[in-house]
Amino acid sequence: MPEINSVMLAGRLTRDPEVRYTQSQMAVASLGLAVNRRFQDKASGEWKDDTIFVSVTVWGQAAERCKEKMRKGTPLLVDGRLTMSEYTDKTGAKRKEMKVTANRVQIMSFDGPAGEGAPKSAPAEESVEAEAKPGAEGGIEEVPF
Numbered sequence: 001m002p003e004i005n006s007v008m009l010a011g012r013l014t015r016d017p018e019v020r021y022t023q024s025q026m027a028v029a030s031l032g033l034a035v036n037r038r039f040q041d042k043a044s045g046e047w048k049d050d051t052i053f054v055s056v057t058v059w060g061q062a063a064e065r066c067k068e069k070m071r072k073g074t075p076l077l078v079d080g081r082l083t084m085s086e087y088t089d090k091t092g093a094k095r096k097e098m099k100v101t102a103n104r105v106q107i108m109s110f111d112g113p114a115g116e117g118a119p120k121s122a123p124a125e126e127s128v129e130a131e132a133k134p135g136a137e138g139g140i141e142e143v144p145f
Helices: 061-069
Strands: 007-013 018-021 027-040 047-059 075-088 094-109 127-129
Touching (some): 007 047, 018 061, 027 061, 027 075, 027 094, 047 075, 061 094
Antiparallel strands (some): 007 027, 075 094
């Protein structure tokens, strides 16, 4: 059975995009995305929010456009794939972090305040297509069945 690694998230930026450049001068943007799940507590009937924070990486010209067009609080739709990165923290311990590498990032608009209303797509020019990470698979070369 073929495996699928696809993620779609709608949330808000937790900080302004941070852009840096590789040695080959390719832009890489780091985004922090807060994704809310609003639910009603069955015991109390009270509405509650379950928020997760996701690290998103955007490559190439799309990374530069993120820096130009997006700010903390911007509502986004992110389409991408899960990736795992390893690093050593300040204490010398090895850590792993699951991130999303974006294929597409789109600015969204909402009807009401943060977390309320149905998301709507922004105009097409606000959509940012990400370039593939250097060394990443370029697509399916052979059908697995």
